[in-house]
Amino acid sequence: MSHEAVAARGQAGPGRRDAAPVLHVRGRVLLGDDGETDALWVVGGRVTFTPPRGRRSADVVTLDGWALPGLVDLHCHIGLGPDGPVDRATAHAQARTDRDAGTLLVRDAGSPSDTRWIDEHADLPRVIRAGRHLARPRRYLRGYGRELGAVGELPAAVAEEARRGDGWVKVVADWIDRDLGTDADLTPLWPDDVLAAAVAVAHDAGARVTAHTFATEALPGLLAAGVDCLEHGTGLTREMVDEVARRGVPVVPTLVQVANFAGFAELAGDRFPRYAERMRRMHERRYEHVREMHEAGVRLLLGSDAGGTIAHGRLPDEAAEVARAGVPAADVVAAASWRAREFLGVPGLQEGAPADLVVYPADPREDVRVLAAPDAVVLRGRVVA
Ligand SMILES: [Zn+2]
Numbered sequence: 377m378s379h380e381a382v383a384a385r386g387q388a389g390p391g392r393r394d395a396a397p398v399l400h401v402r403g404r405v406l407l408g409d410d411g412e413t414d415a416l417w418v419v420g421g422r423v424t425f426t427p428p429r430g431r432r433s434a435d436v437v438t439l440d441g442w443a444l445p446g447l448v449d450l451h452c453h454i455g456l457g458p459d460g461p462v463d464r465a466t467a468h469a470q471a472r473t474d475r476d477a478g479t480l481l482v483r484d485a486g487s488p489s490d491t492r493w494i495d496e497h498a499d500l501p502r503v504i505r506a507g508r509h510l511a512r513p514r515r516y517l518r519g520y521g522r523e524l525g526a527v528g529e530l531p532a533a534v535a536e537e538a539r540r541g542d543g544w545v546k547v548v549a550d551w552i553d554r555d556l557g558t559d560a561d562l563t564p565l566w567p568d569d570v571l572a573a574a575v576a577v578a579h580d581a582g583a584r585v586t587a588h589t590f591a592t593e594a595l596p597g598l599l600a601a602g603v604d605c606l607e608h609g610t611g612l613t614r615e616m617v618d619e620v621a622r623r624g625v626p627v628v629p630t631l632v633q634v635a636n637f638a639g640f641a642e643l644a645g646d647r648f649p650r651y652a653e654r655m656r657r658m659h660e661r662r663y664e665h666v667r668e669m670h671e672a673g674v675r676l677l678l679g680s681d682a683g684g685t686i687a688h689g690r691l692p693d694e695a696a697e698v699a700r701a702g703v704p705a706a707d708v709v710a711a712a713s714w715r716a717r718e719f720l721g722v723p724g725l726q727e728g729a730p731a732d733l734v735v736y737p738a739d740p741r742e743d744v745r746v747l748a749a750p751d752a753v754v755l756r757g758r759v760v761a
Pocket residue numbers: 451453485681
Protein backbone atom coordinates (compact mmCIF):
# COMPACT_ATOMS: atom_id res chain seq x y z
CA MET A 377 0.00 0.00 0.00
CA SER A 378 1.28 3.45 -0.84
CA HIS A 379 1.88 6.00 1.88
CA GLU A 380 -0.75 8.21 0.28
CA ALA A 381 -3.21 5.41 0.82
CA VAL A 382 -2.05 5.04 4.42
CA ALA A 383 -2.67 8.74 4.94
CA ALA A 384 -6.07 8.69 3.28
CA ARG A 385 -7.32 5.56 4.92
CA GLY A 386 -9.10 5.31 8.22
CA GLN A 387 -11.67 7.99 7.51
CA ALA A 388 -14.34 5.39 8.16
CA GLY A 389 -15.13 4.13 11.60
CA PRO A 390 -16.92 5.21 14.74
CA GLY A 391 -18.51 8.64 14.55
CA ARG A 392 -18.21 8.95 10.81
CA ARG A 393 -21.75 10.22 10.32
CA ASP A 394 -21.80 13.24 12.58
CA ALA A 395 -19.92 16.05 10.91
CA ALA A 396 -16.68 17.06 12.56
CA PRO A 397 -16.81 20.60 13.97
CA VAL A 398 -14.93 23.44 12.32
CA LEU A 399 -11.74 24.15 14.24
CA HIS A 400 -9.88 27.41 14.34
CA VAL A 401 -6.29 26.85 15.43
CA ARG A 402 -4.53 30.10 16.21
CA GLY A 403 -1.36 31.33 17.80
CA ARG A 404 1.71 29.87 16.11
CA VAL A 405 1.26 27.06 13.63
CA LEU A 406 4.56 25.36 12.81
CA LEU A 407 4.48 24.02 9.28
CA GLY A 408 8.02 22.86 8.68
CA ASP A 409 11.66 23.89 8.72
CA ASP A 410 10.97 27.04 6.72
CA GLY A 411 7.48 27.95 7.61
CA GLU A 412 5.06 28.99 10.26
CA THR A 413 1.86 30.95 10.25
CA ASP A 414 -0.60 32.31 12.77
CA ALA A 415 -3.75 30.34 12.01
CA LEU A 416 -5.35 27.44 10.24
CA TRP A 417 -8.85 26.02 10.09
CA VAL A 418 -10.07 22.47 10.00
CA VAL A 419 -13.12 21.91 7.84
CA GLY A 420 -14.45 18.46 7.06
CA GLY A 421 -11.47 16.93 8.80
CA ARG A 422 -8.98 18.71 6.56
CA VAL A 423 -6.58 21.60 6.92
CA THR A 424 -7.29 24.89 5.22
CA PHE A 425 -5.61 28.26 5.48
CA THR A 426 -8.65 30.09 4.13
CA PRO A 427 -11.11 31.18 6.82
CA PRO A 428 -14.44 29.43 6.22
CA ARG A 429 -17.23 31.84 5.31
CA GLY A 430 -20.69 32.05 6.74
CA ARG A 431 -19.95 30.18 9.96
CA ARG A 432 -21.49 31.33 13.17
CA SER A 433 -18.77 31.61 15.75
CA ALA A 434 -20.77 29.26 17.98
CA ASP A 435 -20.11 26.49 15.45
CA VAL A 436 -16.36 26.96 15.56
CA VAL A 437 -14.10 25.43 18.20
CA THR A 438 -11.04 27.60 18.82
CA LEU A 439 -7.73 26.13 19.93
CA ASP A 440 -5.02 28.55 21.02
CA GLY A 441 -1.33 27.82 21.33
CA TRP A 442 1.58 26.36 19.42
CA ALA A 443 0.38 23.82 16.89
CA LEU A 444 2.45 21.34 14.92
CA PRO A 445 1.87 18.31 12.72
CA GLY A 446 1.05 15.25 14.84
CA LEU A 447 4.10 13.57 16.35
CA VAL A 448 5.61 10.52 14.69
CA ASP A 449 7.00 7.51 16.53
CA LEU A 450 9.36 5.73 14.15
CA HIS A 451 9.98 2.83 16.47
CA CYS A 452 6.89 1.62 18.25
CA HIS A 453 5.50 -1.89 18.67
CA ILE A 454 1.73 -1.74 18.93
CA GLY A 455 0.45 -5.27 19.55
CA LEU A 456 3.54 -6.35 21.49
CA GLY A 457 3.75 -6.78 25.25
CA PRO A 458 6.42 -8.07 27.63
CA ASP A 459 5.61 -11.68 26.75
CA GLY A 460 4.94 -11.29 23.03
CA PRO A 461 1.65 -10.68 21.22
CA VAL A 462 -1.18 -9.01 23.13
CA ASP A 463 -4.95 -9.13 22.67
CA ARG A 464 -6.92 -6.47 20.84
CA ALA A 465 -8.09 -4.62 23.94
CA THR A 466 -4.47 -4.24 25.07
CA ALA A 467 -3.25 -3.14 21.64
CA HIS A 468 -6.13 -0.66 21.51
CA ALA A 469 -5.10 0.79 24.86
CA GLN A 470 -1.47 1.00 23.67
CA ALA A 471 -2.49 2.94 20.58
CA ARG A 472 -4.68 5.31 22.62
CA THR A 473 -1.88 5.96 25.06
CA ASP A 474 0.46 6.88 22.21
CA ARG A 475 -2.21 9.11 20.73
CA ASP A 476 -2.87 10.94 23.99
CA ALA A 477 0.85 11.75 24.12
CA GLY A 478 0.54 13.42 20.71
CA THR A 479 1.75 10.52 18.52
CA LEU A 480 -0.62 10.45 15.56
CA LEU A 481 1.55 8.44 13.18
CA VAL A 482 3.46 5.30 14.03
CA ARG A 483 5.89 3.33 11.96
CA ASP A 484 5.73 0.06 13.77
CA ALA A 485 9.08 -1.61 14.09
CA GLY A 486 7.68 -5.10 13.86
CA SER A 487 4.70 -6.58 15.67
CA PRO A 488 3.74 -10.19 16.35
CA SER A 489 0.04 -9.19 16.25
CA ASP A 490 -2.10 -8.41 13.25
CA THR A 491 -3.02 -4.77 13.91
CA ARG A 492 -4.73 -4.10 10.58
CA TRP A 493 -8.05 -3.55 12.43
CA ILE A 494 -6.62 -0.30 13.83
CA ASP A 495 -7.13 1.24 10.38
CA GLU A 496 -10.90 1.04 10.93
CA HIS A 497 -10.71 3.14 14.09
CA ALA A 498 -10.78 6.83 13.29
CA ASP A 499 -9.81 7.64 16.88
CA LEU A 500 -6.53 5.70 16.76
CA PRO A 501 -3.18 6.81 15.27
CA ARG A 502 -2.28 5.93 11.72
CA VAL A 503 0.09 2.96 11.56
CA ILE A 504 2.65 2.17 8.87
CA ARG A 505 3.51 -1.45 9.44
CA ALA A 506 6.67 -3.45 8.99
CA GLY A 507 5.07 -6.89 9.20
CA ARG A 508 6.81 -9.16 11.67
CA HIS A 509 10.39 -8.36 12.50
CA LEU A 510 12.81 -11.00 11.27
CA ALA A 511 15.21 -12.77 13.58
CA ARG A 512 16.65 -16.23 14.27
CA PRO A 513 15.92 -18.77 17.00
CA ARG A 514 17.72 -17.94 20.27
CA ARG A 515 18.99 -14.73 18.72
CA TYR A 516 16.32 -12.29 19.81
CA LEU A 517 13.64 -11.88 22.47
CA ARG A 518 11.48 -14.97 22.39
CA GLY A 519 7.95 -14.52 21.02
CA TYR A 520 8.65 -11.08 19.58
CA GLY A 521 9.98 -11.64 16.08
CA ARG A 522 9.55 -14.20 13.33
CA GLU A 523 12.39 -16.66 13.77
CA LEU A 524 13.91 -18.09 10.61
CA GLY A 525 15.46 -21.56 10.84
CA ALA A 526 18.22 -20.87 8.31
CA VAL A 527 19.96 -17.61 7.44
CA GLY A 528 19.34 -18.21 3.73
CA GLU A 529 15.59 -17.87 4.31
CA LEU A 530 15.92 -14.14 4.93
CA PRO A 531 15.32 -12.80 1.39
CA ALA A 532 12.13 -14.86 0.91
CA ALA A 533 10.89 -13.86 4.36
CA VAL A 534 11.59 -10.20 3.57
CA ALA A 535 9.47 -10.54 0.44
CA GLU A 536 6.61 -11.98 2.52
CA GLU A 537 6.79 -9.30 5.21
CA ALA A 538 6.99 -6.62 2.52
CA ARG A 539 3.64 -7.87 1.24
CA ARG A 540 2.20 -7.95 4.76
CA GLY A 541 3.39 -4.49 5.78
CA ASP A 542 2.90 -0.96 4.54
CA GLY A 543 6.17 -0.40 2.76
CA TRP A 544 8.62 -1.30 5.52
CA VAL A 545 10.42 -4.45 6.64
CA LYS A 546 12.32 -4.75 9.91
CA VAL A 547 15.35 -6.99 10.29
CA VAL A 548 17.09 -7.76 13.58
CA ALA A 549 20.71 -7.49 12.51
CA ASP A 550 22.57 -8.32 15.73
CA TRP A 551 21.94 -9.81 19.15
CA ILE A 552 23.87 -11.58 21.87
CA ASP A 553 25.04 -15.07 20.88
CA ARG A 554 24.88 -17.00 24.15
CA ASP A 555 26.18 -20.15 22.48
CA LEU A 556 29.63 -18.57 22.67
CA GLY A 557 29.58 -19.16 26.43
CA THR A 558 31.90 -16.84 28.35
CA ASP A 559 32.85 -15.23 25.00
CA ALA A 560 29.19 -14.39 24.36
CA ASP A 561 28.82 -11.02 22.71
CA LEU A 562 26.71 -9.15 20.18
CA THR A 563 27.26 -10.71 16.76
CA PRO A 564 25.50 -10.32 13.40
CA LEU A 565 22.56 -12.62 12.68
CA TRP A 566 23.08 -12.69 8.92
CA PRO A 567 26.06 -12.89 6.56
CA ASP A 568 26.60 -9.75 4.47
CA ASP A 569 25.65 -11.39 1.17
CA VAL A 570 22.33 -12.53 2.63
CA LEU A 571 21.63 -9.01 3.89
CA ALA A 572 22.43 -7.61 0.46
CA ALA A 573 20.04 -10.07 -1.20
CA ALA A 574 17.34 -9.33 1.39
CA VAL A 575 17.52 -5.55 1.00
CA ALA A 576 17.47 -5.94 -2.80
CA VAL A 577 14.33 -8.09 -2.57
CA ALA A 578 12.62 -5.45 -0.41
CA HIS A 579 13.56 -2.65 -2.77
CA ASP A 580 12.31 -4.64 -5.75
CA ALA A 581 9.00 -5.00 -3.90
CA GLY A 582 8.86 -1.25 -3.32
CA ALA A 583 9.55 -1.60 0.41
CA ARG A 584 12.20 -0.04 2.60
CA VAL A 585 14.24 -1.89 5.21
CA THR A 586 15.13 -0.80 8.70
CA ALA A 587 17.45 -2.77 10.94
CA HIS A 588 17.90 -3.22 14.66
CA THR A 589 21.59 -2.75 15.45
CA PHE A 590 23.28 -2.41 18.80
CA ALA A 591 26.75 -3.52 17.68
CA THR A 592 29.26 -2.25 15.14
CA GLU A 593 29.85 -5.53 13.33
CA ALA A 594 26.55 -5.76 11.45
CA LEU A 595 26.72 -2.19 10.18
CA PRO A 596 29.18 -2.48 7.25
CA GLY A 597 27.03 -5.20 5.71
CA LEU A 598 23.84 -3.21 6.23
CA LEU A 599 25.30 -0.04 4.75
CA ALA A 600 26.74 -1.92 1.79
CA ALA A 601 23.34 -3.51 1.27
CA GLY A 602 21.69 -0.08 1.11
CA VAL A 603 19.60 -0.28 4.27
CA ASP A 604 17.09 2.60 4.50
CA CYS A 605 17.05 3.32 8.24
CA LEU A 606 18.87 2.22 11.40
CA GLU A 607 17.31 1.53 14.80
CA HIS A 608 19.36 2.22 17.95
CA GLY A 609 22.63 2.57 16.00
CA THR A 610 24.70 2.54 19.18
CA GLY A 611 27.57 0.79 17.42
CA LEU A 612 28.14 3.38 14.68
CA THR A 613 31.80 4.34 14.59
CA ARG A 614 32.96 7.85 13.76
CA GLU A 615 33.61 6.84 10.11
CA MET A 616 30.25 5.14 9.86
CA VAL A 617 28.53 8.21 11.29
CA ASP A 618 30.02 10.26 8.46
CA GLU A 619 28.93 7.69 5.91
CA VAL A 620 25.39 7.53 7.28
CA ALA A 621 25.23 11.34 7.20
CA ARG A 622 26.49 11.43 3.62
CA ARG A 623 23.95 8.84 2.50
CA GLY A 624 21.06 10.43 4.38
CA VAL A 625 20.19 7.19 6.16
CA PRO A 626 18.19 8.18 9.26
CA VAL A 627 19.08 6.84 12.67
CA VAL A 628 16.44 6.34 15.36
CA PRO A 629 18.53 6.46 18.53
CA THR A 630 15.85 5.19 21.00
CA LEU A 631 17.60 6.72 24.02
CA VAL A 632 14.79 5.63 26.35
CA GLN A 633 15.75 2.06 25.40
CA VAL A 634 19.51 2.63 25.48
CA ALA A 635 19.06 3.88 29.05
CA ASN A 636 18.35 0.20 29.84
CA PHE A 637 21.75 -0.98 28.59
CA ALA A 638 23.35 -0.62 32.03
CA GLY A 639 20.65 -2.91 33.38
CA PHE A 640 21.24 -5.45 30.58
CA ALA A 641 24.95 -5.39 31.45
CA GLU A 642 24.12 -5.93 35.10
CA LEU A 643 21.95 -8.95 34.24
CA ALA A 644 24.64 -10.46 32.01
CA GLY A 645 27.13 -9.91 34.83
CA ASP A 646 30.04 -12.30 35.10
CA ARG A 647 28.48 -14.92 32.82
CA PHE A 648 28.90 -12.80 29.68
CA PRO A 649 31.62 -10.27 30.56
CA ARG A 650 32.39 -9.16 27.00
CA TYR A 651 28.77 -8.42 26.26
CA ALA A 652 28.31 -6.71 29.62
CA GLU A 653 31.34 -4.50 29.06
CA ARG A 654 30.19 -3.49 25.60
CA MET A 655 26.66 -2.63 26.75
CA ARG A 656 28.05 -0.62 29.65
CA ARG A 657 30.34 1.35 27.33
CA MET A 658 27.53 2.14 24.90
CA HIS A 659 25.33 3.20 27.80
CA GLU A 660 27.98 5.58 29.10
CA ARG A 661 28.56 7.09 25.66
CA ARG A 662 24.91 7.39 24.68
CA TYR A 663 24.47 11.15 24.92
CA GLU A 664 27.87 11.92 23.44
CA HIS A 665 27.13 9.49 20.61
CA VAL A 666 23.80 11.11 19.73
CA ARG A 667 25.31 14.59 19.88
CA GLU A 668 28.14 13.47 17.58
CA MET A 669 25.64 12.07 15.10
CA HIS A 670 23.68 15.32 15.11
CA GLU A 671 26.81 17.41 14.66
CA ALA A 672 27.94 15.19 11.79
CA GLY A 673 24.65 15.88 10.02
CA VAL A 674 22.97 12.52 10.54
CA ARG A 675 19.22 12.66 10.10
CA LEU A 676 17.98 11.70 13.57
CA LEU A 677 14.36 10.63 13.99
CA LEU A 678 12.49 9.75 17.16
CA GLY A 679 11.35 6.36 18.32
CA SER A 680 10.17 5.33 21.77
CA ASP A 681 10.61 1.55 21.31
CA ALA A 682 7.31 1.15 23.16
CA GLY A 683 5.88 -2.33 23.37
CA GLY A 684 7.79 -5.17 24.92
CA THR A 685 9.11 -3.74 28.15
CA ILE A 686 8.80 0.00 27.44
CA ALA A 687 5.45 1.68 28.11
CA HIS A 688 3.52 3.39 25.34
CA GLY A 689 3.08 7.16 25.31
CA ARG A 690 6.76 7.88 25.94
CA LEU A 691 7.72 9.72 22.76
CA PRO A 692 7.91 13.03 24.69
CA ASP A 693 10.38 11.34 27.05
CA GLU A 694 12.47 10.28 24.05
CA ALA A 695 12.40 13.88 22.81
CA ALA A 696 13.62 15.05 26.21
CA GLU A 697 16.44 12.49 26.13
CA VAL A 698 17.58 13.52 22.64
CA ALA A 699 17.55 17.16 23.77
CA ARG A 700 19.51 16.19 26.86
CA ALA A 701 22.13 14.66 24.55
CA GLY A 702 22.71 18.14 23.16
CA VAL A 703 20.50 18.21 20.06
CA PRO A 704 18.87 21.68 19.89
CA ALA A 705 15.20 21.66 20.92
CA ALA A 706 14.09 23.03 17.54
CA ASP A 707 15.74 20.07 15.78
CA VAL A 708 14.19 17.61 18.20
CA VAL A 709 10.72 19.04 17.54
CA ALA A 710 11.27 18.93 13.79
CA ALA A 711 12.51 15.33 14.02
CA ALA A 712 9.48 14.35 16.08
CA SER A 713 7.05 15.93 13.64
CA TRP A 714 7.42 17.22 10.10
CA ARG A 715 10.83 15.75 9.27
CA ALA A 716 9.59 12.29 10.18
CA ARG A 717 6.42 12.81 8.15
CA GLU A 718 8.47 13.90 5.18
CA PHE A 719 10.66 10.80 5.50
CA LEU A 720 7.62 8.53 5.64
CA GLY A 721 5.84 10.34 2.81
CA VAL A 722 2.86 11.41 4.95
CA PRO A 723 1.67 15.03 4.70
CA GLY A 724 1.97 17.51 7.54
CA LEU A 725 -0.11 20.68 7.76
CA GLN A 726 -0.71 21.47 4.11
CA GLU A 727 -3.84 22.81 2.45
CA GLY A 728 -6.24 19.89 2.07
CA ALA A 729 -4.22 17.45 4.18
CA PRO A 730 -5.95 15.39 6.88
CA ALA A 731 -5.93 17.46 10.07
CA ASP A 732 -3.61 15.57 12.41
CA LEU A 733 -2.08 18.08 14.78
CA VAL A 734 -1.14 18.75 18.37
CA VAL A 735 -1.53 22.04 20.25
CA TYR A 736 0.76 23.01 23.13
CA PRO A 737 0.54 25.82 25.69
CA ALA A 738 4.10 27.01 24.93
CA ASP A 739 6.72 26.76 22.20
CA PRO A 740 8.32 23.29 22.34
CA ARG A 741 11.25 24.63 20.31
CA GLU A 742 12.21 26.60 23.40
CA ASP A 743 11.85 23.63 25.72
CA VAL A 744 10.94 20.15 24.49
CA ARG A 745 9.45 19.28 27.87
CA VAL A 746 6.40 21.17 26.62
CA LEU A 747 5.70 18.09 24.45
CA ALA A 748 4.83 16.09 27.56
CA ALA A 749 1.54 17.94 28.11
CA PRO A 750 -0.42 18.87 24.97
CA ASP A 751 -3.47 21.09 25.35
CA ALA A 752 -5.25 19.36 22.48
CA VAL A 753 -4.69 16.40 20.19
CA VAL A 754 -6.55 16.62 16.87
CA LEU A 755 -6.77 13.46 14.79
CA ARG A 756 -8.60 13.38 11.44
CA GLY A 757 -10.05 16.75 12.31
CA ARG A 758 -11.47 15.80 15.69
CA VAL A 759 -10.28 16.75 19.12
CA VAL A 760 -9.55 13.32 20.58
CA ALA A 761 -7.61 14.29 23.68
ZN1 LIG B 1 12.06 -2.27 19.12
